[in-house]
Amino acid sequence: MIKGKSINLFLMDGEPSSRIKCTLQNWTGIVYKIPRTMLENCKEGSNDIVKHLKQTGIYFLLGEDLNSGQKAVYVGQAVARKNGDGLLCRLLEHKRNLKEKYWADWNEVIVLTTQNNSFGPTEISYLENKFTNLARSAGRYLVKNGNEPNVGNFTEEKESELLEYIDYAQIIIGVLGHMIFEPLLKDSKKNSKKSPVFSFKGKLKAEAIFTNEGFVVLKGSQIDPSIKPSMSNSAIKAREINREKISQDFVLMEDILFTSPSAAAGFVGGSSLSGNELWKTKDNKSPKDFNF
Secondary structure, eight states: OOOOOOEEEEETTSOTTSOEEEEETTOOEEEEEEEGGGGGGGSSSSSHHHHHTTSOEEEEEEEEOTTTOOEEEEEEEEOOOTTSOOHHHHHHHHHHOTTOSSOOOEEEEEEEEETTOOOOHHHHHHHHHHHHHHHHHHOSSEEOOOSOOOOOOOOHHHHHHHHHHHHHHHHHHHHTTOOSSOOSSOOGGGOSOOOOOEEESSSOOOEEEEOSSSEEEOTTOBOOSOOOTTOOHHHHHHHHHTGGGBOTTSBBSSOEEESSHHHHHHHHHTSOOOHHHHEEOTTOOOGGGSOO
16 A cells, blocks of 8 residues: 655745755655755855755755756765855855866755754765666666765664665655656556557557656667658657667667657657557557546
């Protein structure tokens, strides 16, 4: 049985596009979502955010890679310093250093810490390693990290505690609109949509299914190498964003999510195409025949 979760979201400035504080009942962790333009507003005051951003924690710089147009993330860590600086100081260093070689094209940050500042250097190295690998494994965001931090040595009890922290943090980050760590194709027990497999009509061997998020073209599917004049701008952009997921033989090396069967059909066929006409099940049903 799947258990529900109750998450508290506090709009610190009264607007959903501004700073958001997130907590979960019976969880010592705390999460902040902060626009890049609002970092300076976290320097002074009596708000909890001022205290928490002086602590040790993990952060995610979020934006878009300018070369590919793909969503991108940089996973980092910050240790509380003797002068009282911690997370905020490190984030402001990122903001002011526009020439940093690993990434400067971010527009918001998500910060993870604890209510009681209980993280030490070893814990955040472990968390940074785990979050970086989870993001790479999910394949949704371009991960900008170069070096991989050392996991370190832990007791079974401590590692269990940190893994539980990661589970809760992933839930909140997803609620905040960033599915960084969620694989496109989840365990069927967690996926309310039990979709049939749709095959692409014609010479191309491509398959797709519905998920809770949209229509996913599956790894191993062939796509047309040519781009016809009728191909939509969105389909062309999708080809550009996902070019590293396409082999030299024009076969998908990863699953790719689309908003609709027609968007997926245009991507696969290289033209403006109807998803309901091109995607069919074994018994010749189209996507419109299902209540998805």
